[in-house]
Amino acid sequence: MAEGPAAGGGATAGGGAAGPAGAAAAxxxxxxxxxxxxxxxxxxxxxxxxxxxxxxxxxCLFDEAGAETTRVSLRDFDAGVWHGFLPGIGAGQAYGYRVTGPYDPSRGLRCNPAKLLLDPYARALHGTVTPGPEILGYAAPGSDTPSATDSAARVPRSLVAAEAFEWTDGDRPAYRYEDTIIYEAHV
Incomplete structure (x- = not known):
């Protein structure tokens, strides 16, 4: 287990873990x-x-009203993956990520901790994108300077969701097996 890499080249956007007023560090x-x-x-x-x-x-963890309540730095870094375990967190918890690192659009690097990011592997999302300058990653059109405006109020959140689907008797198709035709099967 290691601390994250220090990527070379380009400016670094942000640097602190300070969350909004009222958000607890954990x-x-x-x-x-x-x-x-x-x-x-x-x-x-x-x-x-x-x-x-x-x-x-x-x-970043959010309450039901959409306010950021907790900010946790993921310090463990293995095989290109940042990770951590939070006790007591379960299904329905809203969350997002903020990434600090190089900001160099010419190289495709746009790390900006002012922008709340969805988890690309989230099983559920909540909310919608509300257009506005807060969601833009840059300070001004044509600028290579990162925007310092927080996007959290205008973007959706990832949700922690259970992996297992709870089947119930009422949701099963009412077909007898002998009346079933398998149209396509992959083996």
Whole structure:
């Protein structure tokens, strides 16, 4: 387990883990780099997100009203994956990531901790994008300067969701097996 890489070249956007007023800082326990995404375990949730260029990844937790309540720095970095385990976190928890690192659009690097990012492996999302300058990654059109305006109020959140689907008797198709035709099968 290692601390994250210090990516060379380009400017670095941001640098602090300071969340908004009222957001608590917390520490993640050692987690697992795989599987990617938010995975519910017996006592909490493991969070894992891939970024080989980030200098820092913060996990932000939100309450039902959409306010950021907790910011956790994911300090464990293995095989290009930032990860950590948060006890007591379960299904329905809204979250997002903030990534600090190089900001060099000419090289495709746009790390900007002012922008809340969705988990690309999230099993559920909540909310919509509300257009406005807050969602833009740059300070001004044509600028290579990162925007310092927080996007959290205008973007959706990832949601922690259970992996297993709870089947119920009422949801099964009412066909007898002998009346079933398998149209396509992959082996």
């Amino acid at each position: 520490s993640a326990l050692p987690g697992s780099p795989f599987p990617l995404g938010a995975t519910i375990r017996r006592d909490g949730t493991n969070f894992a997100v891939a970024s080989g260029v980030a200098d820092r990844v913060d996990l």
